[in-house]
Amino acid sequence: MARKKEFEYEEKLDVAMHLFWEQGYYVTSLSDLENRMKINRSSIYPTYGDKKELFLKCLDRYQKSKLLEYEAFLNDNSDNALKDLEKILNLAVAQSIIDDKVCLAVRMIFEIALVDNEINQMLVANEKKIKNVYVEIIKRGMKQNLVKEELDTETTALFLSSSSTTLLKNYVLYRKKTEMTAMIQLLIQLIKK
Template identity: 35%
Template structure:
């Protein structure tokens, strides 16, 4: 009879996710994973699969977390434009508080160009986030708070693309105030 697992699946997944987040996928070895998860190799393989399978599980888990973050932030009371601004600020503030780029952003640059499975997962996640933003933008346009003739889809894509730019600026300058000023500029431009 198989032994019951004596560890919390999600807790270990989060632990190794943070390792991938810190070191990157390519620099993380199975030895690192075993040491970080404090499990033997066979338990890891039996429960999570190989390194790539484990990474996909971590990435999927993180993508679900980000989608929940966007959805929760989008439900603030008030007008759609207020909810949109709140989502933007919430994402940027979370990144600055974590003091690291979003795992999805890191993975886009490191892994997605050469890994179709990862790329597909990230596209699906990006589409979900984009949809949340697009719905808020469409409502804000309907309310008259966004006057731009640019489509809600293009504005949503632009907002998502801006997030990685904020982080790259912060890495180079280590100035949160400058990043927040850029966010202010973005939110002003969206309303035009």
């Protein structure tokens, strides 16, 4: 029985996550959560906490899943770090194109991170982990003689990570996949040896 409850817990958490993703944090009400999750308030509070606690659980789940996607590029023993960087940048944009919505973390950066310190810290901590993935791949690229050695790895990683947010912004505004591809190629050319 515990396995079923755990499965339902995760399943309902995914439902809540998609609702926050679709509507945003502020617009999503407890009534919306009750209706979409198909559980009442008296079950939400003891299981997930209040709206913010539920949101933090959703954001944590989302960020962990995305980080795993990025970290997979650290374990593939690729002999071409530039191709890996290109794949990561494409990965950042591809899901938004498929789902027709921007990354949940990026959405929350602009919606709530400026006014909520706890959410800001959570997003910053995750962004540092993503930046570290970029750092490792850039270092690998330098060892492979593919990436300019004079580049500061930390700054370059931060630049690439920040650029993925810019790519998403441009896709949301213009809906032109060809422009995304061209910008990704430009980013790669900027660091290529």
